[in-house]
Amino acid sequence: xxxADTVVGTTVTIEGISGDGSFRRRLFxxxxxxxxxxxxxxxxxxxxxxxxxxRGGSLSIRRTEATQIVVDDSxxxxxxxxxxxxxxxxxxxxxxxxQ
Amino acid sequence: xxxxxxxxxxxVTSAKESPPSSIVIIGNPNTGKTSLxxxxxxxxxxxxxxxxxxxxxxxxxxxxxxxxQKRLTVDVIDLPGAYSLSARSPEEKxxxxxxxxxxxxxxxxLAIVVLDAGQLSRNLYLAIQLLExxxxxxxxxxxxxxxxxxxxxxxxxxxxxxxxxxxTSARTGLGLSELKHVIADALVKPPRYRPRIDYCPALxxxxxxxxxxxxxxxxxxxxxxxxxxxxALTSIExxxxxxxxxxxREHCNRIRRDQREAGRDIDLEIIAPRYAFIDSLIPHxxxxxxxxxxxxxxxxxxxxxxxxxxxxxxxxxxxxLLFQALFSWSEPLISLVEHGVGALQTxxxxxxxxxxxxxxxxxxxxxxxxxxxxxxxxxxxxFAFIGLMEDSGYMSRVAFLIDRVMRSLGLHGRAFVPMLSGxxxxxxxxxxxxxxxxxxxxxxxxxxxxxxxxxxxxxxxxLIISALFPAQLLFGVxxxxxxxxxxxxxxxxxLTLVAALVLGRTVVRGRQVPxxxxxxxxxxxxxxxxxxxxRERSWDFLREAGTVILFCTIGLWALLTFPQKDATSxxxxxxxxxATLTSTVAHSGAIPPPMEHSPIEHSYGAKIxxxxxxxxxxxxxxxxxxxxxxxxxxxxxVFVSTMALVYGxxxxxxxxxxxxxERMRRERGPNGERRYSPLVGAxxxxxxxxxxxxxxxxxxxxRETRSYRWPLFLFGYTFVLAWxxxxxxxxxxxxxxxx
Numbered sequence: 001x002x003x004a005d006t007v008v009g010t011t012v013t014i015e016g017i018s019g020d021g022s023f024r025r026r027l028f029x030x031x032x033x034x035x036x037x038x039x040x041x042x043x044x045x046x047x048x049x050x051x052x053x054x055r056g057g058s059l060s061i062r063r064t065e066a067t068q069i070v071v072d073d074s075x076x077x078x079x080x081x082x083x084x085x086x087x088x089x090x091x092x093x094x095x096x097x098x099q
Numbered sequence: 100x101x102x103x104x105x106x107x108x109x110x111v112t113s114a115k116e117s118p119p120s121s122i123v124i125i126g127n128p129n130t131g132k133t134s135l136x137x138x139x140x141x142x143x144x145x146x147x148x149x150x151x152x153x154x155x156x157x158x159x160x161x162x163x164x165x166x167x168q169k170r171l172t173v174d175v176i177d178l179p180g181a182y183s184l185s186a187r188s189p190e191e192k193x194x195x196x197x198x199x200x201x202x203x204x205x206x207x208x209l210a211i212v213v214l215d216a217g218q219l220s221r222n223l224y225l226a227i228q229l230l231e232x233x234x235x236x237x238x239x240x241x242x243x244x245x246x247x248x249x250x251x252x253x254x255x256x257x258x259x260x261x262x263x264x265x266x267t268s269a270r271t272g273l274g275l276s277e278l279k280h281v282i283a284d285a286l287v288k289p290p291r292y293r294p295r296i297d298y299c300p301a302l303x304x305x306x307x308x309x310x311x312x313x314x315x316x317x318x319x320x321x322x323x324x325x326x327x328x329x330x331a332l333t334s335i336e337x338x339x340x341x342x343x344x345x346x347x348r349e350h351c352n353r354i355r356r357d358q359r360e361a362g363r364d365i366d367l368e369i370i371a372p373r374y375a376f377i378d379s380l381i382p383h384x385x386x387x388x389x390x391x392x393x394x395x396x397x398x399x400x401x402x403x404x405x406x407x408x409x410x411x412x413x414x415x416x417x418x419x420l421l422f423q424a425l426f427s428w429s430e431p432l433i434s435l436v437e438h439g440v441g442a443l444q445t446x447x448x449x450x451x452x453x454x455x456x457x458x459x460x461x462x463x464x465x466x467x468x469x470x471x472x473x474x475x476x477x478x479x480x481x482f483a484f485i486g487l488m489e490d491s492g493y494m495s496r497v498a499f500l501i502d503r504v505m506r507s508l509g510l511h512g513r514a515f516v517p518m519l520s521g522x523x524x525x526x527x528x529x530x531x532x533x534x535x536x537x538x539x540x541x542x543x544x545x546x547x548x549x550x551x552x553x554x555x556x557x558x559x560x561x562l563i564i565s566a567l568f569p570a571q572l573l574f575g576v577x578x579x580x581x582x583x584x585x586x587x588x589x590x591x592x593x594l595t596l597v598a599a600l601v602l603g604r605t606v607v608r609g610r611q612v613p614x615x616x617x618x619x620x621x622x623x624x625x626x627x628x629x630x631x632x633x634r635e636r637s638w639d640f641l642r643e644a645g646t647v648i649l650f651c652t653i654g655l656w657a658l659l660t661f662p663q664k665d666a667t668s669x670x671x672x673x674x675x676x677x678a679t680l681t682s683t684v685a686h687s688g689a690i691p692p693p694m695e696h697s698p699i700e701h702s703y704g705a706k707i708x709x710x711x712x713x714x715x716x717x718x719x720x721x722x723x724x725x726x727x728x729x730x731x732x733x734x735x736x737v738f739v740s741t742m743a744l745v746y747g748x749x750x751x752x753x754x755x756x757x758x759x760x761e762r763m764r765r766e767r768g769p770n771g772e773r774r775y776s777p778l779v780g781a782x783x784x785x786x787x788x789x790x791x792x793x794x795x796x797x798x799x800x801x802r803e804t805r806s807y808r809w810p811l812f813l814f815g816y817t818f819v820l821a822w823x824x825x826x827x828x829x830x831x832x833x834x835x836x837x838x
Contacts (some may be wrong), residue, residue, distance in 0.1 A: 021336045021355075021366070022187050023613050028370040029183040029333070030615065031221045041398075044408035044501035049614055055220040056389070060499055060616040062506065095372050096299040 001073055003038065004050070004066035011039040012071040019068040027069070031055040055081065112660050113758050121174040122161065122199055126213030128180035129492075131241045133157075133786065134214055134628060136177040139279070144177075146635050148805070150200075154179055155533070163283045165389060171283055173208070182615075184228040185333040190536060195330065195828065198234050200319045209235045209285050211278075216240040216266065217391045218252050219384065227294055230260065231329070232322040235289030238264040242413035244271055245620070245762045246388035256338035256384045261292030270625065293323075296376050301361075302368040305354050306332070312350040329369055337610070339427050391448055391668035397492070397620040404496055414500050417493070418519055424480045425523035426554060432476035440469030458652075458660065466651035470734065471645040474526045475637055476794065480521050481527040482636045485534060486629030488516075489676070494534075499616060508596065509603035511535060511614065514544050518595070525796045526644075529803055530636060539609035545800050546607065546813055547598045549791040552591040557590040558736040560587055561785050567780030583784070590788055606812070620746045640799075647798035655733045655794070659704040659726075659741070699744045704729045718786065718822065719779040719829040732792050778837050782829040789821035 006012050015038050017024045031054055032038065039053040048064045119159040124139075126132040137144070140159025147156045164170035178194045186192035200206030210229055214222035229236050240253050242472075250266070257264035263281045267274035309331060335343055335351040360363045392528055403409050444461040451457040488494040494513070502512030513535055520528035528548045532541040564580050573579050587772035595699040603609075699705060708725030715725055723745045730741025743759045766774035791797065797810040804810070 022338065025333055025366050026187075026368070026613060026615065027283065028366055029224060031186060031374060033367070033374055035205065042401070042405060043501065044499050045410055045499070048503040048506070049616065051405075051499070051500065051618060052435065055218075057215075057218040058223045058618045060614065060618060062502070062614045064615045082661075095375055096297045096302075096749055 001071055001076075002067045003040070003052075003069040003071050003092045004063045006038075006071060006073065008040050008042055011037050011071070012062070013037055014071045015070040015072050017069050019065070023065065030059060030061075031057075032069070049078075119296075121158075121176050121207050121210045122211060122286075123176045123178050123194075123207045124211045124213060125178045125194055125198075125225065126180060126241075127182050127215065127218075127225060128217045128618055130180070130213045131269045131323045132180060132213045132221065133367070134625065135176060135241060135267065136175065137238065137628060137631065138269045138275055140175050141778070143568060144631070144635075147191055147637060154193060161279075161282070171286065173286065174205075176207070181225065183333075184330060186231075186340060187334065187612075188537065190339060190538065191251070192334075193344075195334075195377065198232060199317060199321055202315060204577075205449050206319055206321055207234070209237060209282065209289065211239055212239050213284070214245050216243045217389065217394065220374075220377055223380070224373060226260070227296070227373050227376060228330075228710065229421065230262070230292055230294050231296070231326040232291065233291055233326070234321065235276075235285060235291050236260075236262045237285050237290065238262060240264060240266040241269055241618045244268040244273060245391060245393045246389060247392045249385060249387040250389075250557060251384045254385075256380075257384050259380050262290040262295065268584050270622075296336045296371045299368055299372075301358075301363065302365065305358070305365070309347075309350055309354060312344075312347045314347060317364050320737055332365060334367055340611075340679060346683060353645060356790055364775040378811065391620075393620040393622070397618075400621055401496070401618070404493075405486065405499065410496075410500060412499065417488075417497075421481075421484050421516070422519060424484065425520060425527070425660040429476040429523075429672065431481055433473055436472045436476070438483060440465055440472070454476055459656075462660075463653040464649075464654040466656065470652045470795070471641065471648045474640065477524050478527040478530060479633050479637055481523075482633045483629060485516060485531060486632045490622065490624035490628055492619045495616060495729070497616050502616070502794075503612060506614075508599040508769055509611075510543060510599065511537070511540050512616070514540060517544050517548060518551065520549035521553060521595075522591075524553050524555065525549045525551070525793065526640075526799050529796065529799045530640060532803065537609070539607050542607045542809065543599060543603050543810070545803060546602055546816075549793065549796050549817065550591055550595045550598055550789065552588050554734075555735040555793070556787055559731070559738050560584060560784060562739050562742075562756065562760060562763075563780045563783055563787075566763040567775050568777050574779065576724075587788055589785060590785075594789060595828035643802045644795070644798045647801065648795045651798065652733050655704075655730070656658045658701045658707070659699055659730060659744075661703055662701065681777075699726065699741070705745075714822075717830065718825040719782045720777075724783065728786075728792060731787075732794050734785065735793055738787075777831040778829060780834065782825045785828050786821045786825040789817055789824060791817040 001012075003014075005010070005070045014032055014034055016034050017027055017032070036054060041051040041053050041058070043050045044060075047063070050066055051058065051060045053059075101782065124136050125134055136157065136159060138170065139161050139369050145158050146626065147158065148154065149156045158176070159175050161175045162170070163173075167280055176197065178197055181191060181194055184198075186195055196202040197204050197211060198207065212226045214226065226236065226238055238253075238260065240251055240256070240258060242410075243250055245268075253264040254565050255268040263285060265274050265278045265281050267278055269275070274678075303325070306328040308327045309328040313324060313327050313331070318324075329349055331343075331347060332354065335348055336355060355365060358368075389805055404413060404531075443465050447457060447461040451460065473802050485494070487499065494516070498512030499513060501515045505512050505514050505518075508514075514532075516526045516534070517531040520531055525548050531544050534546045535544065536539045560583075564583050568579055568583060571579055573582065579677040678697075705722070708727075709722040711724045711725040711728070712720075715728075723742065726745050727738045727742045730744075731738035739756065739759070742763070743756075746757045746759060746762050748762065763775050764773075768774045783813050797814055800810040800813055801807060
C-alpha cells in the first residue's frame with residue numbers, strides 16, 4: 001500500500017520510499033524515514049497535493065510522489081486531531097551500533 | 100549569563116589568521132528567521148545578491164553594548180531558509196558556501212540556528228548538520244510563545260548539544276536581550292560541539308575514502324573532512340550543482356554504485372542515525388505532551404480555508420481583491436504620479452524658452468522619470484499583498500490550493516500570484532517571481548508572464564477595436580467589440596499556457612522537483628516586516644531597473660524627435676509623451692484638418708518605421724503603424740499617442756483619441772480601399788497580444804536574471820511568434836476573402 005491511497009485522517013507507518021535518489025533523500029531529510037508515523041491530514045480540493053503531519057510538523061507533497069512512499073497500515077489508526085500524531089523511533093538496523 | 104560551550108575537547112580547528120567578520124542566521128522556512136534578523140539588526144539591513152544567483156543576500160549590523168560592556172558591532176547575514184544543508188541546486192548551496200567561507204564569503208564567526216520551538220524534531224536536523232561541520236553555533240528556540248504546555252527547555256537542549264541555547268519570540272521581543280548577551284559571549288569563546296552520531300563503520304570508511312577527493316578550497320580549516328564527505332554524499336547525484344569537481348562527483352558515484360551492489364542504503368545510513376540522535380535527544384528537552392494551541396486553531400481555520408467550496412470561494416475573493424488592488428486601487432496613485440509629472444513638465448515648458456534643452460528636460464528626462472515612478476504604486480501594492488499573505492501563512496495555502504493547476508504548466512503552486520499579477524502589469528509580476536525558490540521556475544514564469552493581458556494593452560485594444568471594428572451585434576446577440584475584448588483575454592490565457600508548456604520542455608527544461616510545501620500555522624501578519632519588504636523591493640526596482648527604463652525612455656524620445664527638420668516650425672516639436680500612461684478615454688472632439696507632414700515623420704524613428712515596412716507589410720501594417728510600434732516600446736499605450744503624432748493630431752492629450760479613431764477609420768489606400776480594415780485590426784491586436792515590446796519589462800527581466808541573454812530571448816521569441824501568428828491571421832483572412 002502506498003501513501004497516496006491512505007484515507008484522510010489515518011496514521012500509517014512508512015516502510016520505504018522508492019523513486020530517484022534526490023527525491024528519497026529529500027524526504028528522508030525531512031524526517032520521513034522507514035518506521036516514521038505519518039498522518040494524512042487532508043487533500044487539496046483539486047485532489048492534489050496532500051497534507052501530511054510528520055514528526056509534529058506540516059508537510060504537503062503531490063500524489064504522484066506519495067505513490068512512491070510505501071506504508072504499512074496494519075497499525076493504522078484514526079487520529080482525532082492531526083497534531084496528536086507522535087514521533088516514532090528510527091529502526092536500529094540503520095545505526096552503527098548494530099553492526 | 101553564560102550558557103556557552105561545554106565545548107568538547109575534540110580537535111578544534113585552529114582559528115584563521117584574518118578574523119572572519121560576520122554572523123549568519125540560518126533555519127528552516129517559517130521559523131521566524133527573518134523576524135529575528137529584523138529584530139537583531141533593526142533598520143540596518145542592506146539587500147544585495149549572492150554572486151551569480153538571484154537570491155537575496157540580506158546583511159544587517161548587530162550592535163551589542165551595555166554601559167559597562169565593550170561595544171560590539173558585527174555584520175549579520177540572513178541565509179535563505181532551508182530544511183537541510185544538502186544542496187541539489189546552486190540556490191541550496193548558498194548556506195554551505197557561506198558556512199565554509201566559499202564563494203567570496205568570509206568564514207562566519209558564528210551561526211545562529213533558528214528552530215521552531217513547536218517542531219523541534221525536523222528543525223534539529225539542520226542544527227545537527229551545522230554542528231557536524233564544526234561551525235560555532237548558538238541555538239535559538241524561536242516562537243516559544245506558541246508552545247503553551249511543556250515548552251522545550253533551552254537549558255536542557257544546551258546541555259545535550261553542548262552549545263548555548265536561548266528561547267525567544269522574535270515577534271514579541273521575548274528573549275532577545277538574552278540572545279544578544281549569549282552572542283557576545285559566543286563571539287569571544289566560539290561554542291563548538293561534535294555530536295556523537297551513530298554512523299555505521301562501512302559508511303565511515305566510505306566517508307574517509309571520499310574525503311581524499313574533496314576539493315582544496317573546501318579545506319578552509321572549518322569543517323572536518325569526514326563531515327564534508329557526508330555532505331557531498333547527500334548532495335551529489337542527479338543534482339544541478341555546477342561547481343563540483345569531476346573527481347569528487349565520480350568518486351561519489353562510485354561509492355553509490357558499490358553500496359548498491361552490496362545491498363546497502365547509503366542515504367539511510369547517513370540520515371537515519373541523525374534522526375536517531377534527535378529522537379534520543381528530544382525526551383530530555385521536552386517533557387510531556389506538547390500543546391500547540393496555534394496549530395489547533397490553524398487546523399480549524401483550514402477546515403474552512405481549504406474546503407472544496409468555501410476554500411475556493413475565499414481563494415477567488417482574495418485573488419480578486421489582489422487583482423482589483425493592482426488594477427483599480429493603483430489608479431489614483433498612478434494618476435497622482437502622472438499629474439505630478441505633467442505639472443513639472445508644464446513648469447519646465449513655461450519657464451524655459453522653446454528648444455531642444457526644454458524638450459529633452461520635459462519630454463525626455465521628466466517623462467522618463469515618470470515612466471519609472473508610474474510602476475511604483477502597483478509594485479508597492481503587490482508586495483504589500485505578498486508580504487501580508489506570506490506572513491499570515493495564507494500564501495502557502497494559495498500554493499496548496501492551486502498547485503494542481505500550476506503543476507500542469509510545469510510550475511510550482513507559488514507561481515500563481517506572479518502569473519495573476521501579470522494581468523495588471525508584467526513589471527511587478529516579474530519582480531514577484533522572487534518568491535519562487537527555483538531558478539528554473541522563476542525563469543519560466545518571467546518568460547510567459549509578458550503574454551498575459553497587462554493593463555497597458557487595454558488603451559491599444561480599445562483604440563483598434565473601436566476604430567476598426569463595427570459596433571454591431573453578431574448574430575443579433577453578441578456585440579462584436581465586446582466579444583473581441585473578451586477574446587483578447589482568452590487568447591492571452593491560451594498563449595500563456597501553451598508557451599509555459601513548450602518553453603518548460605525546451606528552453607528552460609528542468610527536472611520535476613518534488614513539491615515540498617509546509618502549511619505553517621496562521622499568524623497575525625507583522626505590518627513592520629511587510630512595510631520593510633515593500634520598501635526594499637521598491638527601492639531595488641528604482642535603483643536597478645529604474646535607471647535602465649529611464650535611459651530607454653530618453654533614447655526613444657530622441658529617436659522620435661531627431662533630426663528636427665525645421666527648428667522654427669510652429670508645429671509641435673516634441674516627441675510623444677511617453678509618460679502618458681493613463682488609460683485613454685474616448686472624448687469627442689473636433690477633427691483637425693489632416694496634416695500631410697507631421698514632424699515625427701522626419702525622425703530617425705520614422706526612418707526605422709519605414710525600413711520596417713517590408714517586414715511588417717505581410718502582416719497588413721504600413722510604416723505609420725511601424726512608427727507606432729517603435730513608440731510603443733516605451734510603454735504599449737504610447738502606441739496611441741505616437742499614432743496621433745504621426746497623423747499630426749494634437750499633442751499628447753486624451754482628446755486625440757476620438758479624432759485618431761476617425762482618421763484611422765477614414766484612411767484610404769492608393770486604390771481607395773480602407774487602409775486599416777478590420778482584418779488589419781485583428782492582425783494588429785494579435786501582434787500586440789504576443790510581442791513583448793515593452794522596454795520596462797525587458798529591463799526588469801534583465802535585472803532579475805542578471806543577464807542580457809534572457810531579455811533578448813524574451814523579446815526575440817515573442818516577436819517571432821507575434822509575427823507568425825499575425826501573418827497567419829492577416830494572410831489567412833485574405834485567403835478567406837475577409838480583407
